Amino acid sequence: MKNYRTYFLVAAALSFLAGCSHTYTPSVYNIEESRIPELDVKGNVNLVNSQNDTKEKYVKASGHKWEYTNKDITDGFNTLLQKEISLRDPNKEDGNNKKLISKVNKINCTVGFGSYVRKCSISVEIETGDGSLVKIEGSQGSPIFNTMEGSLDGTIAIAVIEALKHPDIVSYLGK
Secondary structure, rough: OHHHHHHHHHHHHHHHHHEOOOOOOOOOOOHHHHHHOOOEEEEEEEEEEEOOOOOEEEEEEOOOEEEHHHHHHHHHHHHHHHHHHHOOOOOOOOOOOOEEEEEEEEEEEEEOOOEEEEEEEEEEEEEOOOEEEEEEEEEEEOOOOOOOHHHHHHHHHHHHHHOOOOOHHHHHHHH
């Protein structure tokens, strides 16, 4: 009986140390309409992912880890950005086509000991077609009972909101 208990404890300890692995793929988050002002976009907007970093990275919490690449996170950022641009300016006026070149450099969520809130952050660079470079640093607190995927999706949404409020981006889209 003692040997079975020892084996069980060793197996449980190894499972806890190894944790569970998940692959994180960004989902299209629904941003509340009032969070982003109306846009006056002249012409079509082409979004380009300039992130070449395909190295696997991890967000870890409670014995679990979520694998992602910055390239995949940038794809998710661009998908949500395109959706929000389309929703905020359904009647595009004639104008020159626009290009936004984006790169997510970092996304992370951490939980402090005894905390009930995940602190999530994101760092994004967006270059407009006229050469302006905009750096977005977004962060949010997300309750730990929220899924990690929901926390990460919400953090990407925060960066999209900040991008579509940034005066350089808003001005460029309206030219």
